[in-house]
Amino acid sequence: MPYRILIVEDEPLVARRLQRLSTEILGDRLAACALATSVEEADQQLAGMDADVILLDLNLAGEDGFDLLKRFTAKAAHTIIVSAQTDRALEAFEYGVLDFVPKPFTRARLSKAFTRLWDSTPDRPAQPRQLSFETRGGFEVVELQDILYFKAADKYSEALLATGDTRFHDKSLNRLEHILASAFVRTHKSYLVHRTAILDIKSLEGSRYALHLSNGTELPVGRTRIDHVRQLLEARLEA
Incomplete structure (x- = not known):
């Protein structure tokens, strides 16, 4: 599939190099x-562009890297960090970024990051622990362990929390599955469920x-996914 990329970088030479290498690699x-x-320019671009991936520098002038992580990981697009702030790498992965490319970067390292767009193998140095949701007042960070499941909602995803509250994420179910595969399992084309929330399977x-979840909810299981879910439950019992 063709990818649409947004580069958010305030150093012109770096931005142009990222653009040139992205064109060559892809x-x-x-x-x-x-x-x-x-950030303002990025928001304007995203308003008129259905981006698939954002290449983001954490050291934009006047912006805090923590706030940038929360803001951009809540977007529909995948986020790849390109930054000299390597001390933020583990934190970035815990927020669900697709990859962290340290500056100064090479063509080979950027190419590896792009490969993650179509290769969902979870070989990251740290797995996501939390997810940022966009709200009317800004952003809310939710621990993954507090999310029972995601349900497809058009191009978005609806999250049901352990508290019974719901949140909406801009990422589609497919993109969430891509970055959350270590903690969640796709049990149906419309559901992505936290592995620890599954109690058993009902015929x-x-x-x-149907899945029986820890909060009493029952969700459908796709016929092509039932064997995989059973294997996960069996492995959990044997652990």
């Missing part, structure tokens, strides 16, 4: 590559199945 896979030098009439 080739026909690249549909568009836009530049932004500030229903007509060769149908």
